[in-house]
Amino acid sequence: MIRTGEQYREGIRDGREVWVDGERVKDVTRHPAMKPIIDIRARMYDMQHDNSHADTLTYSDTAGTHSIFNRLPKEQKDWHDKWKAVDTVISDISGVVTRVGDETVGEMWSLYDGQDVLNEIDSQFSENIARHIQGVIETDVFHVSANTDPKGDRSKPPQDQDPDMMVHVVKETDKGIIVRGAKYETAAGYADQAFLKPTVGAWTNEKLSNYAVGGIVKMGAPGVKMIARSGFAGKGSKEDYPLANKYDEVDFLMVLDNVLIPWEDIFFYRHTRAAAYIRGTLHRYSAFPYTLRLLYVADMMIGAALWNAKQTGLDKLQAVREKLADLVCYREGINAHLTASIALAQKSPGGLLMPHQSILYAGRIHACANLPQMMHIARELCGGQICVTPSAAAFANGESKDWLAKFYSLNDAWQAEDRRKLLAFARDLLNSDYANHRLTFVQFAQAPHFNHLAATYNAFDFSGPLDFVRKSAGLSDRVNGSL
Template sequence: MIRTGDFYRDSIRDGREVWINGERVKDVTTHRLMKPVVDIRARIYDMQHDEKTQTATTYEEDGERYAIGLRLPYEKKDWQDKRDAVDLQMHDIGGIVTRVGDETIGEMWSLWDGKDILNEIDPRFAENIERHIHQAIKNDPFHVSANTDPKGDRSKAPQEQDPDMLVHVVKETDAGIVIRGAKYETAASYSNQAFLKPTIANWGNAELSDYALGCIVKMDAPGVKHICRSGFADRAPAADYPLSSRCDEIDTLMILDDVLVPWEDVLFYQHTRAAAFIRATLHRYSAFPFVQRTLSYADLIIGTALWNVRQTGLDKQQAVQEKLSELAVWREGIDAFLTASIAMAEKSPNGLLMPHQSMLMSGRVHALTNLPRMMHLARELCGGQLCVTPDAASFENPETKPWLDKFYTINDDWISDDRRKLLALGRDLLNSDYAGHRLTFQLFAQSPPFAQLAAVYRNFDWNGPLDFAHKAAGLSDNVWGAKKH
């Protein structure tokens, strides 16, 4: 059944070991740094029950309602429904959150597409992934994805250094496998489970490897420890940092200290081909909701910049309109890639409908390659007051309020308090520690640029351009063998 927000909160009050700022967290649902984002995830759960939003965020099957984000996609409408739900959620919470579950379940769908590969080593593994996918639909857990290891010295194979730098199996038991290592994972400390898989294809020359592992790890399992980075939520008043105080997603170094993974939760093991398959197809589905969130980020950037130039009466200037148009072209490009990836969607090896891969991966490159430049363009439009405006307390203090009212009131429509609020949003969106973190986070959440371009290279249809050039040049047919290489 679809969860409520309170059911979700209760599910993570399980005695898990969470550390932040050098202190053990007693309750992640009430901790000052985690409560804001936990409340956002709870709100998304509650939207599934709210009569105003239930239809858009859930679907009905056999008299039961399920989360639209977890629905297996078989038709184009399934993807459009997911897209509409995410748009509604982002607007409802008034910010951007990346890790809420719908963006990570797709990684499991990718592994399910490789069930023939899993059957090569053990048919139970294909059965396990299928069962977990359907359990996720039924039980509606907060499901995240554990990808990146500490790695250590990348010039060495994992066997040539501390073996725990990459997660690996240390022994088998009748009950399951015991794993050791660590993973970086956003939202792990306040989620229910993670899909753990290898981050790199660096298993040495062995055909079988204890590092080639995919499994489900419960976040409260014995031996799982969460060591979190410090958060932004309590660094400054919410009035000055409206995004940092609500939408900061806590990242975790998840320690796996001899964690037992039951056999029914093992999705592949000692199978380098399965590990290579999931690394090559990991973002086959999940790139879509990630890119869509960048589209939401683009809308927030444009809205903030446009309100600023309208406040100050600069929106009629051609130079300003040109900058706004650049932002719009970037935004519309993201939207076009997403729309085209649905319109040209392809059947996956397992019969699911996956977004057109070349369009989707190209859209990701377009969205993220241009993100830093677009953020700076928005800074230009917002002006230098972003970095020099006093805080909310100064606007409220009787000694300083009259002066700030005088110099920040623009006209009868734009009083100083509204001017301050807009500048606070722009500062947090574009200039704050939180803004810098969100920009760098893209290298982690959506893979680094070289991997994004590699995905385009693997999925682009090179034959069309080759055929065109072949005909235009009048090349002989015997060059077609070279084309294949």
């Protein structure tokens, strides 16, 4: 049931329409902008077949062997197993990637929890989601998420402008629905399928709307066109930009030009209540792996900053240690929220085990909102040389080679090449175009900050603080009814 890397590559050689920098891509697996990240996803598939990793990355049942990332979480051990699996992958690839499937498949689990809502509309929709979840488990597809529309003029409802600014249904047929519009979606060009869902606020008081639609889009389906942003891979040498050239996850504008979604692939259609439900619970599970990725980013910042301090002999200074402690508090804050969300995990309406919601969402806010400040602290600790150091070619060739060897060698333990490598890594982590792209991506990849705050507000149980203050302040028992 688990795929190999080559099976994954062959699966995305399906004639899909992908465009990069104005040119049609013949084979996405070979294009320089996408090949590095496709190779990483293929490596993740191959690791499942590696005897040294199989026990960590897979599980077995009567139907066969499956990816641990796709297993429905029903007990605390399931979440610890998923965390351990992410540890294993990140350690093997020696870097951080976010949109590789495990953080998006959880969005369908939220619909699994909402089957009662779906049944009120059409029992077929409930059956569709259960079947698709099982299908992801059994076929091990690379499943991603189609989230944000172009939206156009946000002061106007979609009906008062070009309707394609938000994905909508234009026609019903015996085979399914025909949709038009577009979605911004990371990894679309090299994924198998996407969960298409509506954007927040696509309707007001309507009970029915052609913009309230959710289902599965196959990336190779007729009418699906994927236009990539310009990739970071290949825009500089691997020696100078080691992260951008290996871990860049390419984003796409996925255009849906009269695309047929078969009825069996539709999870909800027209009913705004179902659409609102999924938007309100969308990140119930997926916020965990998303926030977990930032734990490794924190480790990278701590490691880069501390190695620099050790290289330059500044690690003994109290001021340096205090800044490192700030980074450690950020890192351990993420760790604490994730750990607590498992320890206090809650049963979901569908009988799954979801991380404690308000603790998880608060952890996501901590990780995302503080990242810009933490990156700046790491920059300070790495110093100004991350923005002025010459290229690797200058260290290796010509008359500049000897001068750079002289000024970048610190002592017998730290010679110029190791110094250059660390500075290049820190620059790509903290200061490059790729670093700034990743920072912006983190701030919006699971909705903007105000949505993070709204999710935390909606998940928190205010009855405890209200009752405590009612008793402590001696308020009348009559206020109980207002809780």
